[in-house]
Amino acid sequence: MGGAAVLLSNRPFDRRCSKYQLIHTIHNNTASSDRSYNCIIEEEDHEDHVGFTCTKDLLVVATNTIRSNLTATGPLILPASEQLLCLANHLIRCFHVANILPYVPKFQHAVDHFFPHVGGKPVLDxxxxxxxxxxxxxxxxxxxxYRFGNLSGSSVWYELSYAEAKARIKKxxxxxxxxxxxxxxxxSVIWKAMRTVDREEKMxxxxxxxxxxxxxxPQSAGTFPFYFEPSI
Structure with missing residues (x-):
């Protein structure tokens, strides 16, 4: 089990003691679709044991939802050069000028640190x-x-703490x-470091x-116990 708590403030004088400034938040929820809502759901089995059911739609639904989030996040954080490449690729494909694959932006040019949800090794791969x-x-x-396992949503804060402990977060x-x-x-949440974070923080x-x-x-860490073929 894992947990995390974050104190947010909009008071100007708190800027002096803040570690990060919140720049962007982007949220996608596809629960209006039955396929999305039911792809992973808590329910009772025939013996009245409560558990989670994952359908074959999970991988497809997850991919589409994450892709939509990235599409909304890209224009907010990508440099102009990457946005122009995306636009050019889109126009070429729309007008059938050439048979090319969609362009994948270089998000590493947009941020200094990237912390995705830790859902298992296959997910990270x-x-x-x-x-x-x-x-x-x-x-x-x-x-x-490797150290904590799947901590659900709080995992992104353990990842941030790792980077802080490695003294990688600079102003x-x-x-x-x-x-x-x-x-x-x-x-998705985008932060800006307000100061260089001390790696010796006690908490x-x-x-x-x-x-x-x-x-x-760490190759054996956190693998899923089974695999299934995704739906189309």
């Missing part, structure tokens, strides 16, 4: 492959999964947290062990 982010940018996610850095879950829903859950990370081979 897909995020790294599809968004083409570096192994270094995925380090905090993989080490959080002016932009941080992107993205989390998703049943509904299906997906949320950091990584403080006493951070020098032991990253581990060399």
């Amino acid at each position: 897909e995020v790294e492959r599809n968004l083409r982010v570096s192994g270094k940018q995925m380090e905090a996610s993989r080490m959080t999964l 002016g850095d932009r941080v992107w947290q993205i989390a998703y879950g049943s509904g299906f829903k997906c949320s 950091n859950p990584w403080r006493d062990v951070i020098d032991q990370f990253p581990v060399v081979d």
